[in-house]
Amino acid sequence: MTVRRFNILLALPLGAIVAAFFLLPMGILFLQSFVTRQDTSTYFAILTTPRYLSSLLATLALAIVTTLLTLALSTTVGLLLARQRFPGRSVLIALMTFPLAFPGVVVGFMVILLAGRQGLVGEITRMVTGDKIVFAYSMTGLLVGYLYFSIPRVLLTVMAAAEKLDPALEDAARSLGASPVHVLADVVLPALKPAFIASGAICFATAMGAFGTAFTLATKIDVLPMVIYTEFTLNANVAMAAALSIFLGAITWVALTLARTFGGTGVAAAG
Amino acid sequence: METTGARVRVEACGKTFPDGTHALEPISFEIARGETVAMLGPSGCGKTTALRIIAGLMGPDAGGSVWFDDEDVTSLPIERRHVGMVFQSYALFPNMTVEGNVAYGLKIRKVPKAERAARVGEVLDMMHIAELADRAIDQLSGGQRQRVALARALAVRPRLLLLDEPLTALDASLRERLRTEIDALLRSLGITAVYVTHDQSEALVLGDRVIVMEKGRIAQIGTARDIYLKPQSRFVAEFIGTMNRIEGSIRTGRFESAVGGLAVERADANSAAAFFRPESVRLERPESAPFRLTVERVHFLGASQRLHLRGADAGRPIIVDTDNRASYAPGALVGIAVAAEDLLFL
Amino acid sequence: MQRSGSFILVAQIVVTVLVCAFLFVPAVLSVSAGVTANYFQGVWKSGVTFVWIGEVWRLYADTIFLSLEVALATLVVTLVAGVPAAYVLHRHPGRLTRALEEIITLPLAIPGLAIALALILAYGTYGDFRKSSLFILTGHVLYTMPFMVRSVMAVLAAMDAVTLEEGAASLGASPWQRFRDVVLPNVRPGILAGALMVVTLSIGEFNLTWMLHTPLTKTLPVGLADSYASMRLEIASAYTLFFFVMVIPLLVLMQAAAMFSGAASGSAGSRR
Structure with a gap:
């Protein structure tokens, strides 16, 4: 058997699966997005119908805020954990990465326990001020949930990058008279830029496409994935659901591809 | 331990990569039974490509062929050529012990267990690594890995042994010791071998003949002595060892340059260069010598000393090796002479 | 100069403690709620109970078994199709293999909802397939495949599989013998890391599964969503506890495997 034939044989199962269950369905999804009863194209409708447009903008805003907050928090934590050695450090890091494996629904439940009607924040605020603060079922609750599953992922990337950083760079900056603030701003953060771009893009794409958390918290929050879901299941508007899916997929794909171009390798993931 | 070495013939083997680069222009040469040929050249000269074509890891462009004795092996993949190969990174299998690695080729050939x-x-005895037999590969030092790689290649009694920069990964002293050992091994086994290296001392010591390569072409084939003493091109002259060059011209039987001249039996040329080795130079009185230069630096090396001389032009200095008797001061004018048979015009 | 340095450090420690609290407190609340007789009164007043866990088992045991079955089936498919393909992708970098690699990674970039919708549009009318758990399996395979392929490819690159294979070829091994004797044994750390990842992700997959499931094919996360919406907090928490018990050992194993094989199991950034 020639090497060529052997290789084709090895790649065949995956090729068949991908062709039958991914390429073909995605092609059908794309075609379906044009099959509409309205006069205008579905894609045009996304940008002109207030309901779709506002949900698109809200989702974008939510994803961007999630990304920026996650980057800020994870970098602060990541730089500390990457440099400091203390007992239990590796266990702590391991524990902090667990939420990576939690599905969106579980993360939604975590937000309910934190800020829901029977949540911790509500109990504490009721005891302190007499007023029960409940924000789990709002955009804020969604943001908290997205932070919950984004922080661990960005944290890992930032830590990995920070650990690869040559400590001599910082020593060199200090030998030239740079203060700790300057070392951070002029040496450390610029060196971490590829990690920021890579993990930021993953964070953004995940936040754009996340469904489970919003689903658990409320059906009232109109983020794009929820709109797709309601269009398909409640309104049976297959064309619009398909078009929105393609639209959303294109946004996340572009974000990840841009990040891969400018942020080096190691970019992927969204769920 | 006997091996049956093959006679190897490479005919018009060139290699063009899919991106259009010519890694190798069509080259032809023969390797005699039991001969060791060293392929020498700078990186990118095509020596590794040539080795991979001989090995069967790569096919030549259409029209090229590789012959072992009278068998055309061009279309055989490496696994059916019955060769032994030592890789630059050794390519030892981390999932097998030393013994497992060495036995692997015999296992593939279904050699019965006892004989295996x-x-x-x-x-393993021959390579002095019998005590390492049960070791895992990641427990070996660089030199030990090298020996295992060689043992593994030899265990199948190949028709041809191919070595791709086998010593490059080792430090200098180890490299020299293993070079001597490999030399002894190749002589005693009488195996046909191709040894690719960018290190000229390895090539000169190990090669019965040396193939010097440049830009995908064979620059010269010859014994170490030929290559060193009778280089046929400027590239070979300057690539091997230290070579001095004086630029000038030849008119009516005389070579003339900015630092002097002498009578030569050569046709006129507007531009000519005289080449000679540092050890062929005789130091003479400036007034009677053919070339006159100024001492720039003196490196006293104990048994000998090396002078860096400079002429009026700002080119490369002329290097002269001489005995340790006379003392030279920087700035002094000296004369040099070179015997006619040591002077090359290329 | 020293002052600004210690200020940064103190700020970092404060933020780190807060982030840790944010990540851990809800999980701890969830676990405790699952074994509390009455969460509203608190665990001290009402006491510890396993009633809710029993209740979850009675109501949802079938979702747990289905999740395990789907996860194992997903693992088998990703192993059989993914490992050999990863080898070919690594071994023959070309336009075709590059395109295939891009395509199999796409399910990571495209939201699960979109993929699920596409699968429903393409195969939703094939009743028997649509109603079986194979439909869910299809989604899980698409979603987890890139993790297996990449994990194996990372190890192949780290071990310089091409040269190792040339070594085996020089000793006379055929393509199949090279794959079996040299590639597969040495790529085991990648397969292990990929397998743990695949099983973990499959057990927790919701976005695709929610769209693909039927009332008779509910997986654990689907059941969780159901319980969060309709059950009392204690039952939802107890059910979540089941999920933690299933997934956390896998996560611990993953960490151990990563530590054991160094960086070979792939970069942290490519997780999930």
């Missing part, structure tokens, strides 16, 4: 064990033992 005997032959593995024999090769």
Whole structure:
């Protein structure tokens, strides 16, 4: 058997699966997005119908805020954990990465326990001020949930990058008279830029496409994935659901591809 | 331990990569039974490509062929050529012990267990690594890995042994010791071998003949002595060892340059360069010598000293090796002469 | 100069403690709620109970078994199709293999909802397939495949599989013998890391599964969503506890495997 034939044989199962269950369905999804009863194209409708447009903008805003907050928090934590050695450090890091494996629904439940009607924040605020603060079922609750599953992922990337950083760079900056603030701003953060771009893009794409958390918290929050879901299941508007899916997929794909171009390798993931 | 070496013939083997680069222009040469040929050249000269074509890891462009004795092996993949190969990174299998690695080729050939064990033992003894037999690969030092790689290649009694920069990964002293050992091994086994290296001392010591390569072409084939003493091109002259060059011209039987001249039996040329080795130079009184230069630096090396001389032009200095008797001061004017048979015009 | 340095450090420690609290407190609340007789009164007043866990088992045991079955089936498919393909992708970098690699990674970039919708549009009318758990399996395979392929490819690159294979070829091994004797044994750390990842992700997959499931094919996360919406907090928490018990050992194993094989199991950034 020639090497060529052997290789084709090895790649065949995956090729068949991908062709039958991914390429073909995605092609059908794309075609379906044009099959509409309205006069205008579905894609045009996304940008002109207030309901779709506002949900698109809200989702974008939510994803961007999630990304920026996650980057800020994870970098602060990541730089500390990457440099400091203390007992239990590796266990702590391991524990902090667990939420990576939690599905969106579980993360939604975590937000309910934190800020829901029977949540911790509500109990504490009721005891302190007499007023029960409940924000789990709002955009804020969604943001908290997205932070919950984004922080661990960005944290890992930032830590990995920070650990690869040559400590001599910082020593060199200090030998030239740079203060700790300057070392951070002029040496450390610029060196971490590829990690920021890579993990930021993953964070953004995940936040754009996340469904489970919003689903658990409320059906009232109109983020794009929820709109797709309601269009398909409640309104049976297959064309619009398909078009929105393609639209959303294109946004996340572009974000990840841009990040891969400018942020080096190691970019992927969204769920 | 006997091996049956093959006669190898490479005919018009060129290699063009899919991106259009010519890694190798069509080259032809023969390797005699039991001969060691060293392929020498800077990186990117095509020596590794040539080795991979001989090995069967790569096919030549259409029209090229590789012959082992009278068998055309061009279309055979490496696994059916019955060769032994030592890789630059050794390519030892981390999932097998030393013994497992060395036995692997015999296992593939379905050599019965008892004979296999005997032959593995024999090769391990020969390479002085019998005590490492049960070690894992990641427990070996660089030199030990090198020996295992060689043992593994030899265990199958190949028709041809191919070595791709086998010593490059080692430090200098180890490299020299293993070079001597490999030399002894190749002589005693009488195996046909191709040894690719960018290190000229390895090539000169190990090669019965040396193939010097440049830009995908064979620059010269010859014994170490030929290559060193009778280089046929400027590239070979300057690539091997230290070579001095004086630029000038030849008119009516005389070579003339900015630092002097002398009578030569050569046709006129507007531009000519005289080449000579540092050890061929005789230092003479400036007034009677053909070339006159100024001492720039003196490196006293104990048994000898090396002078860096400079002429009026700002080119490369002329290097002269001489005995340790006379003392030279920087700035002094000296004369040099070179015997006619040591002077090359290229 | 020293002052600004210690200020940064103190700020970092404060933020780190807060982030840790944010990540851990809800999980701890969830676990405790699952074994509390009455969460509203608190665990001290009402006491510890396993009633809710029993209740979850009675109501949802079938979702747990289905999740395990789907996860194992997903693992088998990703192993059989993914490992050999990863080898070919690594071994023959070309336009075709590059395109295939891009395509199999796409399910990571495209939201699960979109993929699920596409699968429903393409195969939703094939009743028997649509109603079986194979439909869910299809989604899980698409979603987890890139993790297996990449994990194996990372190890192949780290071990310089091409040269190792040339070594085996020089000793006379055929393509199949090279794959079996040299590639597969040495790529085991990648397969292990990929397998743990695949099983973990499959057990927790919701976005695709929610769209693909039927009332008779509910997986654990689907059941969780159901319980969060309709059950009392204690039952939802107890059910979540089941999920933690299933997934956390896998996560611990993953960490151990990563530590054991160094960086070979792939970069942290490519997780999930």
